[in-house]
Amino acid sequence: MTLPFLHGVAQRSPTSAFVIYSLFPTLARPDDVYLGLDLSTQQLKCTVINNQHHIVLEDAVNFDKDLPEFATRNGAIEEDGDVVTVPTLMWVKALDMLIEKMRKDYGFNFGRVRGIAGAGQQHGSVYWARGASDLLSSLNPSQPLHTQLGEATFAIPRSPIWQDASTTEQCRALEEVVGGPQKLADLTGSRAYERFTGNQIAKIHQHSPMAYASTERISLVSSFLATLFLGRYAPIDTADGSGMNLMNVRTRRWEPELLKQCGGPELRDKLGEEPVEGGTVVGKIDEYWIKKWGFKEDCIIAPFTGDNPATLVSMNLLPGDCVVSLGTSDTVLLYLPPNARATIDSHLLAHPTDPHANMGMLCYKNGSLVRKHVRNEYAASNWIRFNELLRSVPPGGAEEGDPRCRRYGFYYLQQEIVPFARGVHRFEGGEEVEEFSGAKHGIAAHNVRALIESQFMSMKVRTSRMLGDGDGNDVDAEDAAEEERRDRDGDRLDDDYDHPSKLRRVLAAGGASRNPALLQALADVLDLPVHVQSETNSAGLGAALLARYAVVREKGEAATFKDMMDQTRKDKKGTGDDHLLVGRPDPVKVAVYEGMVDEFVRLEKIVVARQ
Numbered sequence: 001m002t003l004p005f006l007h008g009v010a011q012r013s014p015t016s017a018f019v020i021y022s023l024f025p026t027l028a029r030p031d032d033v034y035l036g037l038d039l040s041t042q043q044l045k046c047t048v049i050n051n052q053h054h055i056v057l058e059d060a061v062n063f064d065k066d067l068p069e070f071a072t073r074n075g076a077i078e079e080d081g082d083v084v085t086v087p088t089l090m091w092v093k094a095l096d097m098l099i100e101k102m103r104k105d106y107g108f109n110f111g112r113v114r115g116i117a118g119a120g121q122q123h124g125s126v127y128w129a130r131g132a133s134d135l136l137s138s139l140n141p142s143q144p145l146h147t148q149l150g151e152a153t154f155a156i157p158r159s160p161i162w163q164d165a166s167t168t169e170q171c172r173a174l175e176e177v178v179g180g181p182q183k184l185a186d187l188t189g190s191r192a193y194e195r196f197t198g199n200q201i202a203k204i205h206q207h208s209p210m211a212y213a214s215t216e217r218i219s220l221v222s223s224f225l226a227t228l229f230l231g232r233y234a235p236i237d238t239a240d241g242s243g244m245n246l247m248n249v250r251t252r253r254w255e256p257e258l259l260k261q262c263g264g265p266e267l268r269d270k271l272g273e274e275p276v277e278g279g280t281v282v283g284k285i286d287e288y289w290i291k292k293w294g295f296k297e298d299c300i301i302a303p304f305t306g307d308n309p310a311t312l313v314s315m316n317l318l319p320g321d322c323v324v325s326l327g328t329s330d331t332v333l334l335y336l337p338p339n340a341r342a343t344i345d346s347h348l349l350a351h352p353t354d355p356h357a358n359m360g361m362l363c364y365k366n367g368s369l370v371r372k373h374v375r376n377e378y379a380a381s382n383w384i385r386f387n388e389l390l391r392s393v394p395p396g397g398a399e400e401g402d403p404r405c406r407r408y409g410f411y412y413l414q415q416e417i418v419p420f421a422r423g424v425h426r427f428e429g430g431e432e433v434e435e436f437s438g439a440k441h442g443i444a445a446h447n448v449r450a451l452i453e454s455q456f457m458s459m460k461v462r463t464s465r466m467l468g469d470g471d472g473n474d475v476d477a478e479d480a481a482e483e484e485r486r487d488r489d490g491d492r493l494d495d496d497y498d499h500p501s502k503l504r505r506v507l508a509a510g511g512a513s514r515n516p517a518l519l520q521a522l523a524d525v526l527d528l529p530v531h532v533q534s535e536t537n538s539a540g541l542g543a544a545l546l547a548r549y550a551v552v553r554e555k556g557e558a559a560t561f562k563d564m565m566d567q568t569r570k571d572k573k574g575t576g577d578d579h580l581l582v583g584r585p586d587p588v589k590v591a592v593y594e595g596m597v598d599e600f601v602r603l604e605k606i607v608v609a610r611q
């Protein structure tokens with residue numbers, strides 16, 4: 001008996017549907033849906049999809065606006081500059097609110113949800129206090145979560161998040177233990193970064209030994225959210241686990257030497273089991289959710305992952321695609337082959353659905369928040385005005401009559417990740433200036449353009465290095481040495497893999513991807529056509545797809561993520577590509593940007609040397 005035949009019988013009447021789905025409980029019901037959550041920097045969002053991958057519900061809780069009692073700004077609390085945290089309880093309350101909203105505003109029937117997965121802002125960590133596991137396993141359905149999981153549930157009540165840059169000391173110590181930054185990158189996919197969880201754990205281990213000792217379990221933001229649905233500690237997935245400096249990116253297992261350095265011998269227990277792969281099932285939904293919200297017992301929980309891996313999943317990349325996510329952070333994401341090399345200014349992560357492949361990533365802290373800051377300062381807090389200013393200046397900001405007098409700007413309001421730099425720096429005609437001369441176009445327009453160009457120029461230079469172009473556009477001596485080493489050892493990407501070293505197009509995602517002027521500038525700087533998919537919440541969609549992937553794999557209906565996507569597209573009679581072209585590179589502008597690369601790299605070096 002085939003599955004379409006059974007579904008066909010079920011569709012004839014409600015009675016036959018009842019009989020068929022009772023007899024074959026593992027069969028996907030046509031009205032099954034999959035819930036994807038995205039706990040990112042500024043919001044908790046939900047995306048619900050059906051078996052055809054159509055979005056049936058999307059909503060969000062905004063931390064600053066909807067939870068003012070936690071006093072966050074842009075979703076976080078910044079203490080003396082480099083320390084950035086979030087009250088963990090705020091995330092719990094946000095989940096209560098979002099689920100309540102789904103029921104109240106949409107009359108959502110939770111009994112239809114067959115699987116749940118999630119995406120979390122990467123690197124952030126949650127410290128469960130001793131005894132929290134008992135609380136989690138005996139949640140009372142007559143109460144919301146946040147009144148039961150009070151602050152005493154967390155040994156550290158404020159979770160350090162990805163914007164925290166206070167662990168430089170711990171980073172250098174970790175690199176030293178393994179023989180330097182490149183060695184650590186070879187082992188874990190990245191050199192030591194301040195926001196990576198291992199270094200955050202090391203700081204707590206050293207500076208708050210009592211709180212560390214009373215920590216029963218450490219979760220990432222992603223596995224923390226999964227834990228709330230499971231009623232017991234959820235494992236960390238391999239893709240998000242790659243953002244910790246603790247996991248061997250080749251074997252995808254915890255690396256004992258690194259665990260010991262960051263959190264002593266007890267860290268192994270505090271992290272729980274080895275990381276798990278996407279497409280697996282970590283358990284069934286906890287009774288609390290069944291009794292309180294009407295979820296069904298067969299609702300499965302798939303591994304929750306990082307928001308960037310989930311974005312990659314939602315885009316269903318074709319060879320030659322690259323994702324540029326313009327969320328709170330800006331990231332560039334690539335599908336990379338199994339033997340891809342790690343560099344010291346990008347990240348190599350385990351791929352979230354392909355256990356043999358990798359994902360390359362660049363991450364910029366000064367993304368949307370700095371764009372908003374410049375918009376407020378120079379464009380009357382208005383995106384339309386910002387876009388008019390951006391379009392009003394020729395590329396490079398050179399005034400007519402003097403094309404050599406280009407204007408470059410670097411805007412790092414927070415400590416930047418790549419390059420490791422800070423402050424606002426402007427250059428005009430090769431010389432540093434306090435402020436641009438306005439000349440014809442005006443100071444405001446030059447700042448807006450310089451900001452956007454330098455953000456995208458950095459992506460251009462570094463993406464080409466990640467792909468092994470070896471164009472020599474390195475930004476510091478260490479990078480130059482790495483480039484030389486790779487040339488000498490012949491460490492280039494394996495072209496046999498289904499992955500070209502040249503990019504074909506950009507798929508844009510994140511909140512700022514709804515801005516057409518930004519996307520056109522991206523196309524011109526990168527010299528690539530830019531596409532978007534109709535949903536801007538790509539991480540939530542990716543999470544919902546991961547939930548469905550785990551369900552169909554468990555039922556043996558698809559072996560790989562690609563199988564599932566191909567099958568669904570065939571069922572929908574789709575064209576094969578859901579992405580809309582929104583920006584074509586303008587050859588005249590492209591030529592100007594190509595000519596600006598060397599000077600951009602030179603000036604960036606000056607800015608970095610100043611730190």
Ligand SMILES: Nc1ncnc2c1ncn2[C@@H]1O[C@H](COP(=O)(O)OP(=O)(O)O)[C@@H](O)[C@H]1O
Pocket residue numbers: 040041042043326327328329368369371372383510511512513514515
């Ligand atoms: N039209 C726009 N142009 C540029 N940026 C925008 C626009 N609309 C929203 N944004 C930016 O998008 C960001 C939120 O993106 P989002 O992907 O939802 O963030 P996150 O997932 O990190 O919470 C905000 O910081 C906001 O400034």
Ligand SMILES: O=C(CO)[C@@H](O)[C@H](O)COP(=O)(O)O
Pocket residue numbers: 040041042120121122123162195243306307308327328329330331363
């Ligand atoms: O630190 C990183 C990636 O390494 C950030 O990209 C976080 O994952 C936050 O994501 P958004 O909230 O900006 O989507």
